[in-house]
Amino acid sequence: xxxxxxxxxxxxxxxxxxxxxxxxxxxxxxxxxxxxxxxxxxxxxxxxxxxxxxxxxxxxxxxxxxxxxxxxxxxxxxxxxxxxxxxxxxxxxxxxxxxxxxxxxxxxxxxxxxxxxxxxxxxxxxxxxxxxxxxxxxxxxxxxxxxxxxxxxxxxxxxxxxxxxxxxxxxxxxxxxxxxxxxxxxxxxxxxxxxxxxxxxxxxxxxxxxxxxxxxxxxxxxxxxxxxxxxxxxxxxxxxxxxxxxxxxxxxxxxxxxxxxxxxxxxxxxxxxxxxxxxxxxxxxxxxxxxxxxxxxxxxxxxxxxxxxxxxxxxxxxxxxxxxxxxxxxxxxxxxxxxxxxxxxxxxxxxxxxxxxxxxxxxxxxxxxxxxxxxxxxxxxxxxxxxxxxxxxxxxxxxxxxxxxxxxxxxxxxxxxxxxxxxxxxxxxxxx
Numbered sequence: 001x002x003x004x005x006x007x008x009x010x011x012x013x014x015x016x017x018x019x020x021x022x023x024x025x026x027x028x029x030x031x032x033x034x035x036x037x038x039x040x041x042x043x044x045x046x047x048x049x050x051x052x053x054x055x056x057x058x059x060x061x062x063x064x065x066x067x068x069x070x071x072x073x074x075x076x077x078x079x080x081x082x083x084x085x086x087x088x089x090x091x092x093x094x095x096x097x098x099x100x101x102x103x104x105x106x107x108x109x110x111x112x113x114x115x116x117x118x119x120x121x122x123x124x125x126x127x128x129x130x131x132x133x134x135x136x137x138x139x140x141x142x143x144x145x146x147x148x149x150x151x152x153x154x155x156x157x158x159x160x161x162x163x164x165x166x167x168x169x170x171x172x173x174x175x176x177x178x179x180x181x182x183x184x185x186x187x188x189x190x191x192x193x194x195x196x197x198x199x200x201x202x203x204x205x206x207x208x209x210x211x212x213x214x215x216x217x218x219x220x221x222x223x224x225x226x227x228x229x230x231x232x233x234x235x236x237x238x239x240x241x242x243x244x245x246x247x248x249x250x251x252x253x254x255x256x257x258x259x260x261x262x263x264x265x266x267x268x269x270x271x272x273x274x275x276x277x278x279x280x281x282x283x284x285x286x287x288x289x290x291x292x293x294x295x296x297x298x299x300x301x302x303x304x305x306x307x308x309x310x311x312x313x314x315x316x317x318x319x320x321x322x323x324x325x326x327x328x329x330x331x332x333x334x335x336x337x338x339x340x341x342x343x344x345x346x347x348x349x350x351x352x353x354x355x356x357x358x359x360x361x362x363x364x365x366x367x368x369x370x371x372x373x374x375x376x377x378x379x380x381x382x383x384x385x386x387x388x389x390x391x392x393x394x395x396x397x398x399x400x401x402x403x404x405x406x407x408x409x410x411x412x413x414x415x416x417x418x419x420x421x422x423x424x425x426x427x428x429x430x431x432x
Contacts, residue, residue, distance in 0.1 A: 334359055
């Protein structure tokens with residue numbers, strides 16, 4: 001503290017802080033008090049850690065004055081334009097700034113960014129916020145696939161986990177497939193409705209390309225096979241709005257639950273073993289746990305689900321029919337893999353009936369071969385289809401030893417001629 005002064009010197013302002021750019025009111029008052037006492041500008045600047053120009057500027061102003069902020073005022077003139085245009089460009093500050101410059105705006109990009117930020121944040125929250133929606137018993141099921149890698153046999157395989165969740169009870173059914181094509185989708189539905197013994201009023205889906213072929217603002221174009229399946233069982237198809245998967249949050253949670261609880265860290269010897277475990281897990285684990293939302297066991301709430309019973313209705317039969325000509329190696333090419341048929345059908349036309357898990361090859365109404373679906377580029381051969389064509393060691397079986405075999409021919413079988421015959425033949429040729 002200087003002699004004769006009741007002001008305590010403010011500590012030096014560290015470089016790089018906010019005070020370096022904006023001097024506080026108490027610091028300005030200290031500057032003015034020191035100037036009044038006759039201290040030099042250089043001495044004040046060194047003591048307070050300020051630039052000499054800063055001290056001179058406040059001396060010229062004569063005391064503390066709050067800074068008058070001008071930023072944002074130019075943007076306010078274009079508020080109506082920004083409020084109308086902003087949602088159309090997702091509040092992109094660069095686009096808005098470029099367009100404002102064409103309207104005479106002379107400010108910088110940061111002014112536009114500061115104006116748009118709270119409005120952009122509000123839009124982001126509106127896009128992710130949801131209202132919890134509960135359906136009455138028997139009203140809705142939600143369907144989805146999830147992907148994960150699972151060890152089957154000696155190698156990890158990509159598994160597409162089909163999950164069918166009832167909206168009221170949260171009871172679920174899960175089954176694993178090698179893909180998400182229409183046959184797998186319909187087979188999963190068939191197994192689910194048989195598992196639950198009934199169907200709900202409607203099923204809710206995302207917008208996969210295998211299911212939704214197109215849509216307008218009010219109409220969804222469904223795959224015709226899926227529509228036929230829905231008509232057969234009498235339920236309505238529903239699709240979420242695009243990019244709103246949270247609409248079917250019940251099945252989304254079910255997919256995550258199946259991945260993390262049923263399949264995490266497990267190995268299976270075959271696809272059949274995998275699906276047998278999933279059915280057991282649904283009955284003994286998923287059905288019996290206390291659900292985090294309903295605070296009740298799904299199997300207990302299922303008693304009030306009230307699904308439409310199946311009655312004596314037979315299973316839906318989905319078949320995709322194709323034709324093939326059997327090549328010389330008796331291996332018919334289907335979906336990138338090759339499957340054998342009996343060799344006697346080489347050159348004939350066979351009909352391929354595709355189901356969710358297998359191919360049946362038919363000629364004149366008779367099934368001549370049936371194979372489970374295999375991966376692309378696989379070759380599936382049934383040895384019985386080649387019976388009689390080759391010996392097990394690959395060599396043909398002759399009926400008897402060849403006549404030219406020296407070990408077979410006996411001496412009595414050799415024709416012996418008189419050499420005089422050849423001399424006679426030579427004389428005849430010479431006379432000619």
